Amino acid sequence: MQFAPGYRRFAVPAFVGAAISAFVFPPLGAALLAFGAFVLWFFRDPERSPPDEPGVVSPADGHVSVIRVEDGRIRVGVFMNVTDVHVNRAPVPGTVRDVTHRPGAHKPAFSKDSDKNERVDIEVESDDGEYEVSQIAGAFARRIHPYVATGDELARGDRIGHIDFGSRADVLLPEGFSSEDLTVEKGETVRAGETVLARR
Structure with a gap:
């Protein structure tokens, strides 16, 4: 293991x-x-295999806790509880354009206030637009560990980081995605690098 x-x-x-x-x-x-x-x-880190079908895969294990529109773009958030694998994965293939650490609070990752929590935002430029993956700390998760840096090339499902002890991982889809392109609903259980969240 x-x-x-x-x-x-x-x-x-x-x-x-x-x-x-x-x-x-x-x-x-x-x-x-x-x-x-x-x-x-x-801290287990099992192997994962992206599906043969196309689409944006989940960045984390857990359940879908956020689906909302922000400035014309759809955000899908996955809450990881203590029983889930906490290694995060690339939702799409592409190039890392930027990795930004943003200080903040440590509210429970499943709460509405968690948007103000400490986070690391990873911008990925893909063939169909710019994605942003956010690793968000929770009440007990005080360490975010991104594995990637600007310029790195990613395959879909590659490991991009992990968060210690409970947290959330979001993917902000490019403009052009609509709610009809989503393949999951709030509350649904997903697996990092394997479950397709959206396709168009």
Whole structure:
């Protein structure tokens, strides 16, 4: 099993503490062992294969929590709870035009106020227009880890980053997409790099 970068800073101290505590205070050792196992499970990074059918794939595992129009463009947001894989993926093939970190609050990622949260916006220029993928921090997610930089070439479904412990990932579609082009509804469960969100 592959793991997202950063798991060692949480898992290694937990396992070391568990080994020491097993001789001093076994209940604490058991708790630390369980926490270390949880960290490995949370940072899991399974392989994904984009579907043969064309379309914009989900940037994240979770459920669709946002569908709205912003200045003529449609935004689709996916809320990741603690049980979901938190590695984000490219919704379309293209070139990374910009990666911008925006400081902000840490409201629950499923709330309306989460639009003001800390985020990283990744602009991707594709054959059919400009997409923006936003990695949005949540109440407990204080670290956003983009893997890409300006100029990188992406294939659909490539890993583009991850967020620690609960969050949201959005894709802002180019102008020209309409609500009729969407293939998902609010509340629907989706998988990063595999579920098609929209096509035209």
